Amino acid sequence: MYYDELNPGDSASFEKTISESDVYGFAGIIGDFNPAHVNQRYAEQTRFGQRIAHGMLSGSLFSTVFGTQLPGPGAIYLSQSLNFLAPVLLGDTICATVTVAEKLEKGRVRFECTATKQDGTVVVTGEAVLLPPKPPTA
16 A cells, blocks of 8 residues: 555554464574573473563564555565563464554654454554555656
């Protein structure tokens, strides 16, 4: 969607169940092998009592929505803030939702971002600013 097509309140979502292979793959890509994510024995001794997914794994699901749905292909990320509110466990299904909050100057758009678990627990909130794709020129 182009800047002129976006309106406050427009929203889109992406849902994903976080698997063990997602956590290991993400760890390999970013190099974060914190034992809270990849070592069951270690994780059992933490406050959560089990392995948790990387916070940024859940946060990255917003990028999926932005790049594929709203605004969609060609959108450019300018900024993102994230607040991690609850752990994501292996097997949790996360729904990442982005909502147009306001249209800014210079073709930028501010979005509210919320990720929830299957039971409704909010796990991540934040804001993002993007440049929607420009319409093709004639």
